[in-house]
Amino acid sequence: MERYDVIIVGGGIAGASAGFALADAAKVLLIERESQFGFHSTGRSAAVFLQTHGPDVIRALAIASKPFFLHPPDGFTEFPMLKPRGMLFIGRHDQIAELDRTADECARFVSGVRRLDTRETSAMVSVLREDRLAGAVFDPEAMDIDVHSVHYGFLRGMRARGGKTVTDAELLGLQYGGGSWTVTTRAGTFAAPVIVNAAGAWCDEVAALAAVICRSWKSKSSILKQCEIFSTAVRPDHREENG
Numbered sequence: 582m583e584r585y586d587v588i589i590v591g592g593g594i595a596g597a598s599a600g601f602a603l604a605d606a607a608k609v610l611l612i613e614r615e616s617q618f619g620f621h622s623t624g625r626s627a628a629v630f631l632q633t634h635g636p637d638v639i640r641a642l643a644i645a646s647k648p649f650f651l652h653p654p655d656g657f658t659e660f661p662m663l664k665p666r667g668m669l670f671i672g673r674h675d676q677i678a679e680l681d682r683t684a685d686e687c688a689r690f691v692s693g694v695r696r697l698d699t700r701e702t703s704a705m706v707s708v709l710r711e712d713r714l715a716g717a718v719f720d721p722e723a724m725d726i727d728v729h730s731v732h733y734g735f736l737r738g739m740r741a742r743g744g745k746t747v748t749d750a751e752l753l754g755l756q757y758g759g760g761s762w763t764v765t766t767r768a769g770t771f772a773a774p775v776i777v778n779a780a781g782a783w784c785d786e787v788a789a790l791a792a793v794i795c796r797s798w799k800s801k802s803s804i805l806k807q808c809e810i811f812s813t814a815v816r817p818d819h820r821e822e823n824g
C-alpha cells in the first residue's frame with residue numbers, strides 16, 4: 582500500500598491549490614473520481630474574479646489572492662491569469678436601498694466602485710429594460726479569470742514539487758487506525774495520517790465516510806437569484822431575438 586503524508590480528495594481548484602501549497606513540505610497524493618480534472622464546479626465557473634462578492638471573509642480571501650494571480654511564481658503559467666472586465670450589480674426600483682448599501686459596502690474593498698443611475702447602467706448594457714431598472718453598482722476591478730491556467734498551474738506545480746495525482750479514483754472508504762487513514766478508492770488503496778476533504782458539493786458524503794459532520798456551502802441559491810434578477814430585467818425584444 583502506498584503511503585503519503587497527506588491525501589487530498591477532489592481535483593477541482595480547491596484540491597489542486599491545496600496540493601500545490603502542501604507538496605513543498607509533504608508527500609502528497611490527490612485523488613479525483615472523474616477521468617479528468619475540472620469536470621465539475623471548477624470547469625463550469627463563470628470565471629470572474631471579484632473582490633466585492635460574498636461575505637467579508639470571502640472578500641478578504643479574494644483580495645489576498647490577487648497578488649498571486651497577477652505575479653505567480655516563475656513557470657506557473659504561460660498566460661495572464663486575470664484580465665480586466667468590470668462588473669455591474671443591477672437592481673430594480675424596490676431594491677434601491679439594497680443597491681445603495683451594496684455600493685457603500687463594496688467601496689470599502691474597491692475604491693473605484695461607483696453607484697450608477699438607470700441611464701448610466703443601460704448605456705453600459707443596452708439589453709436592460711429601463712422601466713425595470715433602478716440602477717447598478719459598478720465594480721471596475723472585476724476581472725476574467727483564466728480558470729484553466731490557474732487550475733492546471735496548480736496541478737503542474739504540485740507534480741513538479743513531487744506530488745502525485747490519480748484520476749478515476751473515486752473514494753469509497755475511509756478507515757482510521759494506528760495513527761493513519763486507510764483510503765480505499767477505485768484505483769487502489771492508499772494511506773496517510775491527514776486527509777483533505779476538497780470534494781466540493783460532495784464534501785458531506787466524504788465527511789460521512791470518515792464519520793465527520795460537515796457544514797456544506799449554500800452557494801446554489803445565490804447563483805440562481807442572480808440569474809433570476811438578470812432575466813427579469815432583460816428587454817423582451819432582446820429575449821425574443823436571442824432566445
Ligand SMILES: Cc1cc2nc3c(=O)[nH]c(=O)nc-3n(C[C@H](O)[C@H](O)[C@H](O)COP(=O)(O)OP(=O)(O)OC[C@H]3O[C@@H](n4cnc5c(N)ncnc54)[C@H](O)[C@@H]3O)c2cc1C
Pocket residue numbers: 590591592593594595596612613614615618619620621622623624625626627628629630750751752753779780781782783787804
Ligand atoms: C455556474 C457557476 C458559476 C461560478 N462562477 C464563479 C465565478 O465567476 N468566480 C468564482 O470565483 N467562482 C465561481 N463559481 C464557484 C467556483 O467555480 C467553485 O467555488 C469552485 O470551482 C469549487 O471548487 P472545488 O474544488 O471546491 O469543487 P469542484 O470543482 O466541484 O471539485 C470537487 C472535485 O471532487 C471530486 N470528488 C467528489 N467526490 C469524490 C470522491 N468520493 N472521490 C474522489 N473525488 C471526488 C469531484 O469529481 C470534483 O472534481 C461558480 C460556480 C458555478 C457552479
